[in-house]
Amino acid sequence: MPVTVRPQRHVIIGGGVAGLTAAQVIRRRDTRGQITIVTEERHLPYSRPGLAYLLAGDVPLSQLFPWTEAELRALQASFLRGRAMALDMAGRVVVLQDGRRLAYDALLLATGATAVLPDIPGTQLRGVATLDQLDDATRILALARRGRRAVVVGGGITAVELAEGLAARGVETHYLLRKDRYWGQVLDPEESRMVERGLERHGIRLHYHTNVVRVLGQQGRVKGVLTEKGKSMACDLVGFAIGIRPKAELAASAGLDVDRGIRTDEYLRTSAEGVYAAGDAAEVYDPATGKHLLDSLWWMAQDQGRVAGDNMSGGSSAYLRDIPFNVTRIGGLITTIVGNVGQGGRGDDDTVSIVHGQSEGWHEPHDSFAVESGDLTSRVRLLVGRETLVGAVIMGDQTLSRPLCDLVRQRVPLGRLRQQLLQSPERAVQILVEYSRRQADRQLQEVA
Amino acid sequence: MFGQLHDQEVRRREALVTGIVTSQPIRCVQCGICSYSCPIGIDVRRHVREGIPVTASQCLTCGQCVARCPRGVLTLESSPIFD
Numbered sequence: 001m002p003v004t005v006r007p008q009r010h011v012i013i014g015g016g017v018a019g020l021t022a023a024q025v026i027r028r029r030d031t032r033g034q035i036t037i038v039t040e041e042r043h044l045p046y047s048r049p050g051l052a053y054l055l056a057g058d059v060p061l062s063q064l065f066p067w068t069e070a071e072l073r074a075l076q077a078s079f080l081r082g083r084a085m086a087l088d089m090a091g092r093v094v095v096l097q098d099g100r101r102l103a104y105d106a107l108l109l110a111t112g113a114t115a116v117l118p119d120i121p122g123t124q125l126r127g128v129a130t131l132d133q134l135d136d137a138t139r140i141l142a143l144a145r146r147g148r149r150a151v152v153v154g155g156g157i158t159a160v161e162l163a164e165g166l167a168a169r170g171v172e173t174h175y176l177l178r179k180d181r182y183w184g185q186v187l188d189p190e191e192s193r194m195v196e197r198g199l200e201r202h203g204i205r206l207h208y209h210t211n212v213v214r215v216l217g218q219q220g221r222v223k224g225v226l227t228e229k230g231k232s233m234a235c236d237l238v239g240f241a242i243g244i245r246p247k248a249e250l251a252a253s254a255g256l257d258v259d260r261g262i263r264t265d266e267y268l269r270t271s272a273e274g275v276y277a278a279g280d281a282a283e284v285y286d287p288a289t290g291k292h293l294l295d296s297l298w299w300m301a302q303d304q305g306r307v308a309g310d311n312m313s314g315g316s317s318a319y320l321r322d323i324p325f326n327v328t329r330i331g332g333l334i335t336t337i338v339g340n341v342g343q344g345g346r347g348d349d350d351t352v353s354i355v356h357g358q359s360e361g362w363h364e365p366h367d368s369f370a371v372e373s374g375d376l377t378s379r380v381r382l383l384v385g386r387e388t389l390v391g392a393v394i395m396g397d398q399t400l401s402r403p404l405c406d407l408v409r410q411r412v413p414l415g416r417l418r419q420q421l422l423q424s425p426e427r428a429v430q431i432l433v434e435y436s437r438r439q440a441d442r443q444l445q446e447v448a
Numbered sequence: 449m450f451g452q453l454h455d456q457e458v459r460r461r462e463a464l465v466t467g468i469v470t471s472q473p474i475r476c477v478q479c480g481i482c483s484y485s486c487p488i489g490i491d492v493r494r495h496v497r498e499g500i501p502v503t504a505s506q507c508l509t510c511g512q513c514v515a516r517c518p519r520g521v522l523t524l525e526s527s528p529i530f531d
Binding site (some may be wrong): 047048049050053058059060065100242298324327328329334336398401 | 472477479480481483500518519
């Protein structure tokens with residue numbers, strides 16, 4: 001009698017880029033297996049980083065869905081809208097809020113991360129906003145249509161996305177910073193100033209040394225904020241972007257190893273048999289540093305989804321943590337951040353953890369010295385290590401973004417270039433432009 | 449100075465005539481601004497996702513997608529067939 005093998009049951013919690021990429025990989029490897037994606041979203045999968053461009057009016061909502069329904073159907077996966085409430089590890093079952101039970105052979109927790117609210121009174125009021133999901137963005141747009149004045153509190157990329165989005169919608173926007181500059185954890189003082197000037201050009205009013213201690217309300221709606229110095233500022237909308245927290249409650253309640261996020265080894269396996277984690281929810285072990293790190297980067301979530309999907313369907317891929325980088329627009333300036341560029345610590349004056357679009361890898365300790373070069377509109381900061389470039393921040397003109405990312409991410413030995421940068425730091429940009437031209441010529445010759 | 453500008457303009461026109469749009473997918477977050485800004489409706493984003501250059505014969509190489517991408521994903525490169 002022929003032995004029939006039961007199709008494998010793959011359950012993925014989370015319909016973001018990590019979950020969806022995993023589903024794609026699983027389907028390529030396992031054409032018969034069942035794939036179930038459990039998501040709390042009522043939308044088709046969308047570009048999370050694109051929400052900033054939606055707020056700013058650069059792109060309409062209809063454009064934010066990269067995958068067509070036909071492409072998603074081709075995955076032959078069941079999309080279940082719902083919330084996973086419990087995991088039965090022994091029985092290998094996920095229990096949903098409505099009581100449905102999903103049996104799995106392999107389970108991926110790609111639950112993402114959620115914005116943290118400060119521990120002050122008034123954050124439950126209508127008109128308090130954070131920016132995690134598409135529904136948050138559409139709610140902010142609705143509030144912006146009605147509101148006249150907004151206050152933004154926090155740091156990093158998300159706070160600026162909120163402020164710029166609101167200002168672009170004609171809302172009088174006030175951005176409150178607790179100390180004397182923007183994003184001191186990652187940017188140097190001059191870079192902070194460039195962003196601040198850019199924000200002011202967009203009509204955003206910056207308030208330094210200003211700490212909100214209470215959100216004021218009336219009839220359940222935001223009416224203003226109260227600062228530490230006792231000053232009240234009237235507003236209809238308060239946007240908070242003080243950090244994100246991996247959604248790890250489900251894993252924690254099931255007894256999985258959870259610290260700040262769901263801890264995994266380098267194969268993205270959690271502490272439970274058959275259970276994997278990827279994306280913003282995961283705190284992934286990095287064999288190179290011996291640490292578990294958090295990242296909130298689209299391409300890293302995609303890479304992790306790929307590795308988890310492979311391992312869930314019989315593969316044994318290790319996740320090799322790449323040097324983190326992101327390209328973003330802050331204060332109207334396109335900014336590339338790659339490698340070790342920041343100061344230590346997990347939060348700064350305005351944040352308590354990383355925000356969306358940030359990597360803890362940027363803050364790893366490094367032995368390097370900084371070379372800066374630029375003018376009012378563009379700037380390059382290089383972190384020159386003993387042999388390689390360990391990090392770079394490129395703000396404004398992005399001509400050097402790709403060559404510098406290559407130098408950092410491929411750990412190219414600098415050789416004579418290092419000496420040149422040391423001797424004439426003021427010529428750093430010219431030296432690097434010449435270098436990248438030589439590289440391009442070399443590549444052309446190789447092709448020829 | 450003017451010589452440099454002239455060279456730059458010549459390179460720009462060459463790129464327009466012989467160019468194809470290529471991408472660095474790792475920078476892309478699939479926001480769709482490229483597809484949205486294409487005047488003839490090429491789905492540039494899908495090309496990036498699949499890691500293939502925009503070789504559609506209708507592509508005007510107008511550079512709108514390259515210019516509007518907020519993350520430097522796209523570049524206009526000379527097509528190898530003209531080498």
